[in-house]
Amino acid sequence: MKSPVIVWLRHDLRLADNPALYYAAQSGRVIPVFIDDTTTADHCNLGAASRCWLHHSLAHLNDQLSDQLRIFQGDPLAILLALIQHTGAQTIHWNRCYTPHAITRDSQIKQALKSTGTTVHSYNGSLLWEPWTITKADGTPYKVFTPYYRKGCISAPPPSEPLPRPTLELYSDDLTTQLAANDVQPCDLTELNLLPNHPWHHRLTDHWEITEAAAWQRLQRFTNERLENYPQGRDYPALEATSTLSPYLQWGQISPRQIWYYSQQQGSHPGLEEQLDTFLKELAWREFSYYQLYHNPNITTENLNPRFNRFPWKNQPEQCHQWQQGMTGFPIIDAGMRELWQTGYMHNRVRMLVASFLVKNQCQHWHLGATWFWDTLVDADLASNSASWQWVAGCGSDAAPYFRIFNPVLQGQKFDAEGDYIRRFIPELSALPSRYIHTPWEASAAVLAEAGVQLGTTYPKPMLDLKASRQAALDAFASLKQQ
DNA sequence: TGAAATGTTGGGGCG
DNA sequence: ACGCCCCAACATTTC
Numbered sequence: 001m002k003s004p005v006i007v008w009l010r011h012d013l014r015l016a017d018n019p020a021l022y023y024a025a026q027s028g029r030v031i032p033v034f035i036d037d038t039t040t041a042d043h044c045n046l047g048a049a050s051r052c053w054l055h056h057s058l059a060h061l062n063d064q065l066s067d068q069l070r071i072f073q074g075d076p077l078a079i080l081l082a083l084i085q086h087t088g089a090q091t092i093h094w095n096r097c098y099t100p101h102a103i104t105r106d107s108q109i110k111q112a113l114k115s116t117g118t119t120v121h122s123y124n125g126s127l128l129w130e131p132w133t134i135t136k137a138d139g140t141p142y143k144v145f146t147p148y149y150r151k152g153c154i155s156a157p158p159p160s161e162p163l164p165r166p167t168l169e170l171y172s173d174d175l176t177t178q179l180a181a182n183d184v185q186p187c188d189l190t191e192l193n194l195l196p197n198h199p200w201h202h203r204l205t206d207h208w209e210i211t212e213a214a215a216w217q218r219l220q221r222f223t224n225e226r227l228e229n230y231p232q233g234r235d236y237p238a239l240e241a242t243s244t245l246s247p248y249l250q251w252g253q254i255s256p257r258q259i260w261y262y263s264q265q266q267g268s269h270p271g272l273e274e275q276l277d278t279f280l281k282e283l284a285w286r287e288f289s290y291y292q293l294y295h296n297p298n299i300t301t302e303n304l305n306p307r308f309n310r311f312p313w314k315n316q317p318e319q320c321h322q323w324q325q326g327m328t329g330f331p332i333i334d335a336g337m338r339e340l341w342q343t344g345y346m347h348n349r350v351r352m353l354v355a356s357f358l359v360k361n362q363c364q365h366w367h368l369g370a371t372w373f374w375d376t377l378v379d380a381d382l383a384s385n386s387a388s389w390q391w392v393a394g395c396g397s398d399a400a401p402y403f404r405i406f407n408p409v410l411q412g413q414k415f416d417a418e419g420d421y422i423r424r425f426i427p428e429l430s431a432l433p434s435r436y437i438h439t440p441w442e443a444s445a446a447v448l449a450e451a452g453v454q455l456g457t458t459y460p461k462p463m464l465d466l467k468a469s470r471q472a473a474l475d476a477f478a479s480l481k482q483q
Numbered sequence: 484t485g486a487a488a489t490g491t492t493g494g495g496g497c498g
Numbered sequence: 499a500c501g502c503c504c505c506a507a508c509a510t511t512t513c
Contacts, residue, residue: 352484400485403512404484404486405513407485407486410486471513478513
């Protein structure tokens with residue numbers, strides 16, 4: 001009989017193109033393990049939307065694994081040592097995680113396991129290019145996206161081809177009694193309490209089928225129906241023009257390699273090169289975020305550009321609350337924030353608009369926005385979240401210039417001209433004529449009455465003056481240059 | 484993957 | 499016919 005071999009699953013909750021699972025399956029009877037790490041540092045604790053996603057991911061993966069996914073809660077090292085001791089497993093496989101905390105934790109665990117004679121194999125299952133392999137000629141990391149991608153990534157060896165789904169022979173002995181001696185107990189998924197009491201999470205499952213197969217359906221739908229119009233369509237939030245693969249990528253229901261190769265294969269028709277290139281570049285932005293986080297582990301909390309340490313942020317919790325609730329009085333902003341709350345997702349262009357609004361018009365610290373996104377996004381990703389908020393705030397790598405301040409009215413008129421997106425998420429404005437859908441405060445009393453809108457009652461008046469707040473943001477930025 | 488202020492140009496109305 | 503003004507349309511610059 002083959003010897004037992006452990007696969008520690010983390011952000012790789014899939015069967016296909018899972019190197020750890022694939023190579024473990026070649027060598028033994030697989031013990032697939034998931035551990036809810038209770039030793040995690042605070043800022044890494046999962047947000048509510050992520051926990052919900054994780055719950056359903058694990059439930060589905062357990063189904064795929066014939067109910068043999070072993071779930072634990074506690075200190076990963078103690079749990080893995082107990083498993084090794086009682087199953088006689090001599091080898092453990094995992095796919096690498098790339099957040100600073102996970103890198104530290106995993107290297108400590110790897111060392112501790114090795115010192116007990118266990119063989120540890122780690123693989124790349126989450127990135128196209130390992131962050132430490134892409135450097136400029138002088139060995140330092142790139143700071144600007146385009147040369148990072150064009151010179152760094154594209155001229156590097158291509159990502160490895162996706163692996164097939166392995167034929168699994170699963171270890172099926174009961175572990176409960178064996179492990180009891182070590183005070184380690186496998187637990188049931190529900191015991192992890194990943195679902196909040198708040199019924200809010202039911203809305204998420206209305207919008208998302210959280211399975212490996214559903215990720216592939218989205219990828220197929222994207223390449224078949226959306227890729228052709230992607231470069232233009234992706235800017236219009238009312239259209240279904242984007243891939244919506246981000247939450248599946250975050251938990252590994254699909255891998256970037258699978259997306260990279262499948263979309264190139266499907267999109268290789270003449271005339272689609274540009275569209276394909278635009279799409280792949282977005283995948284590369286995800287890589288760039290991980291790359292930045294790897295080379296600057298403190299971007300989760302610290303401004304990459306230290307000039308911004310003196311920025312005079314306002315601290316106004318009540319105003320931040322209005323933003324969170326989608327009650328700023330600016331329809332495109334509020335629609336975005338409500339989409340986030342209702343679906344755990346927000347269209348990318350609208351993410352830029354709401355972020356610009358919070359950081360520039362409201363002059364609130366990007367931490368506040370990053371924290372809210374972390375808690376509410378089903379695709380919450382420490383690397384993308386940190387890098388993107390710093391990008392919007394102007395303090396990140398290759399950041400948007402601080403003076404690029406979006407005007408939510410103009411952006412709304414440009415990218416949601418008829419207000420379709422706004423009407424979808426702000427039903428109380430749905431009867432307003434398109435002419436006033438972005439500026440309800442400019443509508444006459446008669447128009448408002450006709451649409452059933454009472455400003456200040458059924459929908460808020462604008463919480464700030466765009467022109468004045470824009471100028472205040474520019475002044476605050478200018479104040480950094482003096483001294 | 485901006486916006487607003489400022490500058491330039493050119494057509495048309497008009498004295 | 500000419501200069502003048504207005505202003506839209508576009509370009510440049512500034513933040």
